[in-house]
Amino acid sequence: MNFELSSENIQVKNMARAIAEKEILANVKYFEQERKFPKEILQKMGAAGIFGACFPEKYGGSEMGFLNLAIIAEEISKAHPSFGYAFNMQAMTCPFTILNWGTEEQIQKYVPDLIKANLIGMFALTESGGGSDPAGSMKTYARLEGDEYVINGSKTWITFANEADVGVLFAKTDLKAGHKGISAFIVETNRPGFTAKPIEISSLGFMMRSCEVFLEDYRIPKENLLGKEGEGFKIAMNALDYGRLTVSSRLVGIAQGCVDESIKYCNERIVGGNPIGEYQMIKHLIADMVVETDAARLQTYRSAYLKDKGETATRESSYAKYFASEVAAKVSRNALEIFGGNGISDEYPIMKYVNYANMLHFGEGSANIQRILIANDALGIKNANRHHIERRFALSSDIRDGKKAESING
Ligand SMILES: Cc1cc2nc3c(=O)[nH]c(=O)nc-3n(C[C@H](O)[C@H](O)[C@H](O)COP(=O)(O)OP(=O)(O)OC[C@H]3O[C@@H](n4cnc5c(N)ncnc54)[C@H](O)[C@@H]3O)c2cc1C
Known part of the structure; x- marks a missing residue:
């Protein structure tokens, strides 16, 4: 090793x-x-x-x-x-x-x-009925009419939708088939019937918008179906499996940013005649921040390393995403404590880190959803009466070539 x-x-x-x-x-x-x-x-x-x-x-x-x-x-x-x-x-x-x-x-x-970012992309899964249960909450419907699909419905929290040229969008093609009735489409946003409305967010430093998306008799050629009809859920879960790796890397970046800024500040800021880094309780905060950030990075690198070896690493990506989101939230909170009032000033990036760390708690499966997966895996709960959300993630390691790789839910 x-x-x-x-x-x-x-x-x-x-x-x-x-x-x-x-x-x-x-x-x-x-x-x-x-x-x-x-x-x-x-x-x-x-x-x-x-x-x-x-x-x-x-x-x-x-x-x-x-x-x-x-x-x-x-x-x-x-x-x-x-x-x-x-x-x-x-x-x-x-x-x-x-x-x-x-x-x-x-x-x-x-x-x-x-x-190359010549085209801006989006990924449109979440609907207002609950991102943690995308299959159960999905109302967006695509019906085949001749050579075109006609899509009606709405999505929410879709990042970049107001700037996007193209995206992967999920809709039901069979309303009676549960998650097996979901299909994936490649949508182009310049076609009639597509509207994106940015969600107002006043949180500090948030300059990239997420949007509500409305589809009203939005038509696309049937060649824009991604995969086969009914494969959409599997495609979505597989995408989130990869997405969790980038989210945990981003959380490690936020945590490391807090560590770097805090160390600098601890040496510069003099209170009571001493740099605050000399105070025992501040040292305690710094020690936790350094060690926990390092541990989150190791988890993230392990999941990346396994993916480079050709393994799906569903379990390890879930561990990394869950752990990194807890660490980033705690480390950014510690940074705020170290900075005192200056932490909320625009002069420093601390509040930005706090906001993003907390926002990323939800992306690619919230902390609770990761806990459910990890606990089920540890407890060996494989089947029976699992909640729909757990079914959602049980499929996440299905990969293109049909190989059922290791699944977090067994
Ligand atoms: C900034 C931002 C950008 C986003 N970008 C995108 C995007 O580009 N594309 C996209 O499709 N989506 C996007 N999302 C949506 C994101 O994936 C969802 O916010 C996420 O899936 C959680 O869904 P929700 O917000 O509806 O929370 P809910 O599903 O309503 O959950 C609320 C809370 O209840 C908990 N909960 C729910 N069910 C259970 C359960 N069974 N057991 C225990 N706890 C439970 C959750 O963990 C959470 O804490 C984005 C969200 C944000 C905030």
Whole structure:
């Protein structure tokens, strides 16, 4: 077992840090104040191969692998957590799902432009009836009419939907078949019947919007079906399985950002004649922050390492996502304590870290949902009367080639 990053990993980390400093940190105030979507920056990140890390070269990918993707996502999220959302939309849930389930024609048409951020992506699963139960709450319906699907319904919290050109969207094609009646579609947002309305969020530093999406007699050619009719649920769960890796990397980035800023502040801030870092109770906070961030990173790297070996690593991704979300929430809270009143000032990124750490608690399966999965796995609960949510995740390790890899629920 080797815990050292290779020289290639270190190079990738340095490259990501350089991009974060030049493109993100140098422009942060402008984007936050203007609340403008930073497409040019995403394109520069795309040109550097960042979003294509896990894609084959023949589709414009850089074939760097999941560990390098985790390393990059951490660095970018540390610089500004809102840019972390780009990983799910430009590197994972949107293009990777098309790569995993699309026809050669669909892949060629969308993937190269998505990973270069020439096209902005979205992933539209959640509906207002409850993101933790996507199958039970799904009312969006697609009916086949001649050569087209006609889709009606709505989605909520869809990140980038107001900027997106293309996305993977889930709708029921059979209302009586439960989760087996869900299908996945590649939608283009410039067609009539598609509307995205940003959700107002005043939380500090939140410049990338999530949206409500409305589909009113929205028509797409039947060739835009992704996978087969009825496979949508399996596709969604498989996508979230990969999404959990980027979310845990982003949470590690947030936690590390808190550690770095707090260490600097502890040495600079003099109160009662001493740098606050010399006070025992502050040392206690710092020690917990350093150790817990390191442990969350190790869990995340393990899940990336297993994915690089070709394993689905459903269990390990779930552990990493759950643990990293708890750690980021605690570490950012500790940072706020260390900074005192200055922690809520725009001069420092602490409140931004606090907000994003707490928001990411929900993404790709909330903390409670991860607990259910992990406990069921530990207890060996395999079947019987599981709640629909557990069924939702039991399928998450089904992969394209039909191999039923290790599932968190056995
Ligand atoms: C900033 C942001 C961006 C997002 N981006 C996207 C996106 O791009 N695409 C997309 O499809 N979705 C997106 N989402 C939605 C996200 O996936 C959901 O918020 C998440 O799945 C939780 O769903 P919910 O918010 O409806 O909470 P609910 O499902 O209403 O859950 C509320 C609470 O109850 C708990 N709970 C629910 N059921 C159980 C149970 N059986 N046992 C124990 N506890 C339970 C949950 O853990 C949670 O704490 C985004 C959300 C946010 C906040």
